[in-house]
Amino acid sequence: MRKVTILGTGMTKFGKDLDSSLKTLSHEAITKCLSDANISKDKIEAAYVGNSVAGLITGQETIRGQVMLRESGIGGIPIFNTENACASSSTAFHLAWLGIASGMYECVLVTGVEKMTHEDRTKTFLAYESGLDVETITSSSKQSTHSIFMEVYAEKAKVYMEKYGVTKEHLARIAAKNHTNGSLNPYAQKNIPMTYEDVLNDKIIVNPFTKAMCSPISDGGAAIILCSENFARKHTTNLVYVSGSIVNSTSINQDSNVIEITSKKAYSQAGISPEELDVIEVHDATASAELIAYEQIGLCGIGEGKLLVEEGVTNIEGVKPVNPSGGLESKGHPIGATGLGQIIEITWQLQGRAGKHQINGKPRIGLAQNAGGHLGSENAACTITILER
Structure with missing residues (x-):
């Protein structure tokens, strides 16, 4: 397997935009990416497209990538459509990496796009339910006020909090960190800094989560x-x-x-340990998911995640900055684009291009942890990407 590098990156601002489409979102991200790479589109030998719920939200199925890339004048090459819940674009990235590492291609495009907003919000909330085993969902669990995943994460959070003495203040401090980081990120959907008191006093979504502790509905594209x-x-x-x-x-x-096992495999592949990480992006669909991820990716022992919060270890100026982009809670969560957005953030941090939310020092190694769907008590899918200068 040969070395694989990132040559160019591009993304849209994540947010809610009823007037945007899969085509416009992908075109903006790809145009920025090609400009950043300083190459023409005829250098692209293959394209890998990550998307999760276009069929449910827009009705576009089967040839999603071909339709989206046509808007950017890209065709006549292999186009691979990848669907893997919230890990769709990071999975597409993995397949593209294999294409280069194996020697099959010299230059490929990866893009992740999602259009989550719809005039009928019920469509959006039902789309989230497709990330579960639908045969296990009872009619009484179907609702149209928030994502069913907030219920799933809430149940896991309550068990974890009871077992390890975690309080709502711990979760609020994580969310406040992320919203403050996001206020420095021009690509973030929510760009207003928050204190932990602001987070605690926000609207309750489902116990123990307030709105600020949850990732929002988002549209966006990344390449x-x-x-x-x-x-x-x-x-x-x-x-x-x-x-x-x-x-x-x-x-x-x-x-x-699955996150712990996948992380260990990635560390082995990269030949590093968690202690060597300089910057990290994790899948904080909720604040509790970030807290638990600290332990799953090996930043600390089981039940010790709250200590990292209390000591400020994962703050943007801390020893192990986590989610300097603002994470899903602040930057946004357009599910088919989220994973690639995380990888782009790590790339920018390593290159010193993150602007006002650039971490201190000269980071050399970064990790992106992306998860998707849910089966039983576990995430259905997980990707870990490690980048290095």
Whole structure:
């Protein structure tokens, strides 16, 4: 397997925009990406497109990527459509990485796009339910006031909080951190800084979560150009390498955590330990998901996540900054674009291009943890991507 590098990145501002479409979102992200890479689209040998719920929201099925990329004048090449819940675009990234690492291609495009907003909000909330085993959903559990995933995360959070002495204040401090980080990020959907008191006093969505502790409904697009090291060196000296890329699913008997297992595989592949990470983006669909992820990716021991919060370890100026972008809670969660958005953030941090939310020092290694769907008590899918300067 040969070295794979990120040559260009581009993304839209995440947010709610009823007038946007899959085509306009993808076109904006791809145009920015090609400009950043300083290459023409005829250099792209294959394209990998991540999307989760276009069929349910827009009715566009089966040829999603072909339809979207046509808007950008891209065709006549292999186009791979990838659907893997909230991990759709990071899964597309993994497949694109394999295409370069194997020597099949020299330069490929990865894009993730999602259109979540709809005039009929019921459509959006029902789309979320497709990330579960629909045969297990009872009619009484179907609702149209918030994502069913908030219920799923809330039940897990209550068990975890009771077991390890975690309070709502811990969750509020995580959410406040992310909203404050997001206020510095021009691509973030929610850009108003919050204190933990603001978070605690926000509207209750489902106990123990207030609105500020939950990721919002979002539209957005993101794109990355991946290429071989030789190809990249002809265009830039600011190289970022993909040193780890693992996609996994929950086990049948769920005797181990999918995020923990996937992380360990990625660390082994990259030849690093969690202690070497300089910057991290995790899948904070809720504040509790971020807290638990600290332990799952090995930043601390089981039940010790709250200590990282209390000591400010994961703050943007901390020893292990987590979600300097604002995370899903603030930057937004257009589910088919979320994973690629995380990878772009890590790329920018390593290149020193993150602007006002750039972390201190000169980060060398970063990790993006993306999860999707839910089966039983576990995430159905997980990806871990490790990038290195």
